[in-house]
Amino acid sequence: MKKVKVFITLKESVLDPQGQAVMQSLHNMDYKNVQDVRIGKYIELQMDDSADVAEQVDTICDKLLANTVIENYRYEVEEEVHS
Amino acid sequence: MKKVKVFITLKESVLDPQGQAVMQSLHNMDYKNVQDVRIGKYIELQMDDSADVAEQVDTICDKLLANTVIENYRYEVEEEVHS
Numbered sequence: 723m724k725k726v727k728v729f730i731t732l733k734e735s736v737l738d739p740q741g742q743a744v745m746q747s748l749h750n751m752d753y754k755n756v757q758d759v760r761i762g763k764y765i766e767l768q769m770d771d772s773a774d775v776a777e778q779v780d781t782i783c784d785k786l787l788a789n790t791v792i793e794n795y796r797y798e799v800e801e802e803v804h805s
Numbered sequence: 806m807k808k809v810k811v812f813i814t815l816k817e818s819v820l821d822p823q824g825q826a827v828m829q830s831l832h833n834m835d836y837k838n839v840q841d842v843r844i845g846k847y848i849e850l851q852m853d854d855s856a857d858v859a860e861q862v863d864t865i866c867d868k869l870l871a872n873t874v875i876e877n878y879r880y881e882v883e884e885e886v887h888s
Contacts (some may be wrong), residue, residue: 755853770838805857
């Protein structure tokens with residue numbers, strides 16, 4: 723079993739109004755030292771072992787999880803330890 | 806400048822209907838080897854240097870970013886390299 727951690731972030735050039743709202747809230751809470759907030763997605767997949775997990779995850783991200791016009795993604799594949 | 810990466814995930818015991826919907830879509834796309842999908846948030850904060858960044862991030866997560874009743878969070882603090 724593989725555990726795949728996928729991180730989806732907005733591209734640098736894309737505005738993040740949700741992040742701006744969070745930053746404004748933090749400033750209102752007196753965390754003035756927060757300079758920027760960007761909000762993305764973190765997705766964990768549990769996948770059966772197969773030779774081409776990385777290739778599959780690439781396709782899954784491109785087709786379903788990320789909007790590659792405005793988002794970047796990266797992922798880490800970990801061996802799941804059975805207890 | 807510090808870059809803080811915050812990962813917010815649903816607790817194990819909490820149902821994730823969004824993740825289930827994504828898993829169903831993946832099965833429909835013939836990725837039958839995906840056993841589970843959990844969807845969380847990934848938040849990047851840019852913060853000015855201060856001694857107690859970790860403590861601040863703890864408070865920020867508890868008060869604003871995470872709902873600690875149903876979510877767990879963890880974070881990594883990185884030194885931002887200026888170019």
